[in-house]
Amino acid sequence: MTRSEPSFSIIINNYNYGRYLGDAIDSALAQDYDNVEVIVVDDGSTDNSRAVIASYGRRIIAVEKTNGGQASALNAGFAVSNGDILMFLDSDDFLATRAVASVARHFQTRAELAKVHFRLAVVKDEPARRTGGVLPPRHLLLPSGDIRDSLAAGRTYVTPPMSGNAFRRSAIASQIPIPEQTYRKGADEWLICTAPIFGPVAAIDEELGYYRIHSCNVTQRNELADGERFAAHVEEGACIRRKQTEFFSHLFDMHIDAIAPRDLSHIRQLLILRKLYPEHFHYRWTLLSLLLRGLRAAIRAHNVRLTDRAIWTLWFLTVATLPLGGAHPIVLATFDNARRPLLLRRLLGQRGR
Numbered sequence: 514m515t516r517s518e519p520s521f522s523i524i525i526n527n528y529n530y531g532r533y534l535g536d537a538i539d540s541a542l543a544q545d546y547d548n549v550e551v552i553v554v555d556d557g558s559t560d561n562s563r564a565v566i567a568s569y570g571r572r573i574i575a576v577e578k579t580n581g582g583q584a585s586a587l588n589a590g591f592a593v594s595n596g597d598i599l600m601f602l603d604s605d606d607f608l609a610t611r612a613v614a615s616v617a618r619h620f621q622t623r624a625e626l627a628k629v630h631f632r633l634a635v636v637k638d639e640p641a642r643r644t645g646g647v648l649p650p651r652h653l654l655l656p657s658g659d660i661r662d663s664l665a666a667g668r669t670y671v672t673p674p675m676s677g678n679a680f681r682r683s684a685i686a687s688q689i690p691i692p693e694q695t696y697r698k699g700a701d702e703w704l705i706c707t708a709p710i711f712g713p714v715a716a717i718d719e720e721l722g723y724y725r726i727h728s729c730n731v732t733q734r735n736e737l738a739d740g741e742r743f744a745a746h747v748e749e750g751a752c753i754r755r756k757q758t759e760f761f762s763h764l765f766d767m768h769i770d771a772i773a774p775r776d777l778s779h780i781r782q783l784l785i786l787r788k789l790y791p792e793h794f795h796y797r798w799t800l801l802s803l804l805l806r807g808l809r810a811a812i813r814a815h816n817v818r819l820t821d822r823a824i825w826t827l828w829f830l831t832v833a834t835l836p837l838g839g840a841h842p843i844v845l846a847t848f849d850n851a852r853r854p855l856l857l858r859r860l861l862g863q864r865g866r
Contacts, residue, residue: 519620520548521679521823522596526586527555527604530822531562532639533725538569540607546614550574552594553604556586562604571573582697588690589696599680602700605725606633607641608678612721616679619715627684628705629714631653633677633724641725648673648724652818655716660709664757670709676722684711688756695752706753710760737845740790747786750779777810777825785844788832804833 523541527534534553541551546762551573553566557580566575576589587601598620602608612631619629632655635646649655653671656663672678678701691703708714737743754776784803787794798806807829814822828847832840 518548518618519597519623520595521546521550521598521600521617522590522594523549523551523600523601523602523608523613524587524594525551525553525604526583527553527558527562527566528580528583528586529560529562530604531558531560531565533605533727534562534565536607536639536641537602537604538565538573540610541602542569542572543610544613545606546617550594550596552576552590554578554590556580556582556587581693582700584691584693584700585697586692587700591689593743594682597682599682599685600676600678601704602676602722603674605727606723607725608676608722610721611779614621615717615719615721619717620681621680623715625679625712626715627681627710628708628714629679629717630673631677631717631719631721633673633722634720636723636725637754638725640718644726646713647720655718657716658712659713664706664709669706669776670707673722674724675705676724678705680704680708681712684708687711687826692752695749699746699749702749702753703756707756707760727829728845737785737789740786740793743782743797744786744790744793747779747782749853750776750782754779755764764850777814780807780810781825781829781847784829784832785847788837788840790846800833804829808835 521544523544525534525537525541527537538551538553553569553573554576555562555566556578563577566573566577569575574593576593577586578589590601591599598616600608600616607717616629620626632651633646633648635644636642637644649671655672656670663670685704685708688704688707691700696703724863732821780803781799783794783796784800784807787796787798787800787803807825811822811825811829815823828843832843835843
């Protein structure tokens, strides 16, 4: 190893995924890069996870804790890590053997980088079988460079989920500990949305990891069935956007308007919560104000295709104006890839086109 080569910590967070955990650990240990420590945090599993972890002995750093949620697991892993670069791997996902080496080259040559991200191939069940899917989808461009202006303008950016990201320690240290009560799940969003404020991002347009889909995946569609759970998910997004606003204001003296009311995906979630579960809606915006903000965000969205902007404009109009019985199936189709054609047919049908 030369001094210029960064050290890596791969932190695997696990809760009751013992049947997949071995694949994640094996992939982390098999990296074709020498300076890697593998940390496995078990968040109070009740299955065979701890036996799986114990079977690796001193090849890994094991952290066992009582159940506290995903943020608490990431915080615990970060606390014992030593790497210059951190990768947080979900225990049902796994990495390609060249992943760390590929990421290291970018961090090694560009000291200012805060984050490097790459695509994930979608696999199904156990043993993992490729579906042909990719996250993010191929038609979406992975951003590179300084995206702070975009974040300050209230725009989200195309990014893979947790396992497709690597962060420079200095870029995320001030964001940890991640709020544990708010982020019992979805803690990756906290780092993904705040790290680029502290430096540019770099994209590797290759599939360097594998995202596993199975019956226990948590999706927004699952959460829609429970008003309290969906309200908690919306608050996760609101918390991130408050933190973004705080960073811009305090660290860079950028006195920007609150980010949350200008973020297309967040406004969409707020409208759904207001429409489906008004008893759990505790924000100041009315249905009309959410509609107007949603239309503005959809028209101004710069990271989606023109046809998608048109569809989301129509979506806001339809969901906001239809009675609950008509809006509900459209909302459900929003978060179900298999039902997207139904979403488009319903939107066009309701508008008589």
